[in-house]
Amino acid sequence: MTNLAARRLLLVHAHPDDEAIGTGATMAHYARAGAQVTLVTCTLGEEGEIHVPALAGLAADAADQLGGYRIAELAAACAALGVSDHRFLGGAGRYRDSGMMGLVTNDHPRAFWQADLDEAAGHLVEIMREVRPQVLVTYDPNGFYGHPDHIQAHRVAMRAAELATAEGFGPAKIYWTAMPKSVLEAGMAAFGESSDNPFAGIDRFDDLPFGTPDAEIAARIDGTDQHAAKEASMRAHATQIPASSWLYSIAGNFGGEFMGVEYYTLAAGERGPGSGPYGWEDDLFAGLAPEAVGPAAVAGADALAESGAR
Numbered sequence: 076m077t078n079l080a081a082r083r084l085l086l087v088h089a090h091p092d093d094e095a096i097g098t099g100a101t102m103a104h105y106a107r108a109g110a111q112v113t114l115v116t117c118t119l120g121e122e123g124e125i126h127v128p129a130l131a132g133l134a135a136d137a138a139d140q141l142g143g144y145r146i147a148e149l150a151a152a153c154a155a156l157g158v159s160d161h162r163f164l165g166g167a168g169r170y171r172d173s174g175m176m177g178l179v180t181n182d183h184p185r186a187f188w189q190a191d192l193d194e195a196a197g198h199l200v201e202i203m204r205e206v207r208p209q210v211l212v213t214y215d216p217n218g219f220y221g222h223p224d225h226i227q228a229h230r231v232a233m234r235a236a237e238l239a240t241a242e243g244f245g246p247a248k249i250y251w252t253a254m255p256k257s258v259l260e261a262g263m264a265a266f267g268e269s270s271d272n273p274f275a276g277i278d279r280f281d282d283l284p285f286g287t288p289d290a291e292i293a294a295r296i297d298g299t300d301q302h303a304a305k306e307a308s309m310r311a312h313a314t315q316i317p318a319s320s321w322l323y324s325i326a327g328n329f330g331g332e333f334m335g336v337e338y339y340t341l342a343a344g345e346r347g348p349g350s351g352p353y354g355w356e357d358d359l360f361a362g363l364a365p366e367a368v369g370p371a372a373v374a375g376a377d378a379l380a381e382s383g384a385r
């Protein structure tokens with residue numbers, strides 16, 4: 076207990092690589108600042124496509140070894156982010172990648188989509204009991220873009236937070252990953268003329284499955300000084316993100332901001348002080364009372380228990 080870092084951040088993601096693409100800059104930012112950063116990944120990503128030709132035989136419909144391989148990719152990605160505490164929900168292999176919505180893989184007996192909510196949440200509650208995160212990060216109810224494992228990760232994280240709160244150690248704040256509409260709009264405008272346009276075929280940004288009005292964004296985490304760490308963590312997921320991906324070409328064109336700035340909505344807890352037209356926080360721990368940020372409360376309880384014992 077007394078070894079807990081002052082600031083403790085728990086992130087719940089669906090597959091290896093989601094942590095890097097969605098929250099890599101945030102994770103590197105807080106790890107570098109000395110916060111305890113704990114990553115929980117819910118599946119091994121067994122159903123992912125494989126972009127490394129030599130590893131194509133690992134695919135789910137062939138040797139079905141991709142999940143095990145991705146454990147190593149995730150470890151390398153976390154090392155790039157400076158994050159040493161990464162775990163799989165219920166242990167590696169407990170829950171299987173469900174594949175895209177509507178596929179027969181959704182029905183696999185170990186598919187995360189089939190998970191019993193309270194059992195899955197129970198695994199996360201045990202991690203919360205140990206780590207005592209003040210801040211929890213996960214996806215919105217649509218799983219950011221509708222993948223069943225992302226939707227399930229949201230449900231499990233929110234249920235676990237509810238159970239942990241009932242036991243007295245729930246997170247003070249819960250954030251959901253988000254992309255402001257203004258950022259999407261700027262990206263679409265910038266790429267409209269490009270031959271390598273990731274938004275090709277999409278006429279209006281309102282047609283995208285994600286995008287949050289700027290006024291609903293609560294926090295903007297500026298990890299531009301960590302953009303190299305985020306890019307390295309993405310490159311560690313080589314089976315999933317081809318070296319030729321437009322993600323890297325955008326990063327080359329736009330520099331650190333594209334890779335390094337990440338946005339969140341606040342789903343629970345009180346918003347802290349912020350700035351700009353919408354009062355965006357620049358810190359996920361903003362506004363938390365000093366006694367909440369720090370081992371003081373826990374250490375104090377230990378001291379009380381000790382003095383009471385004497």
Ligand SMILES: [Zn+2]
Pocket residue numbers: 089090093222225
């Ligand atoms: Zn995913």
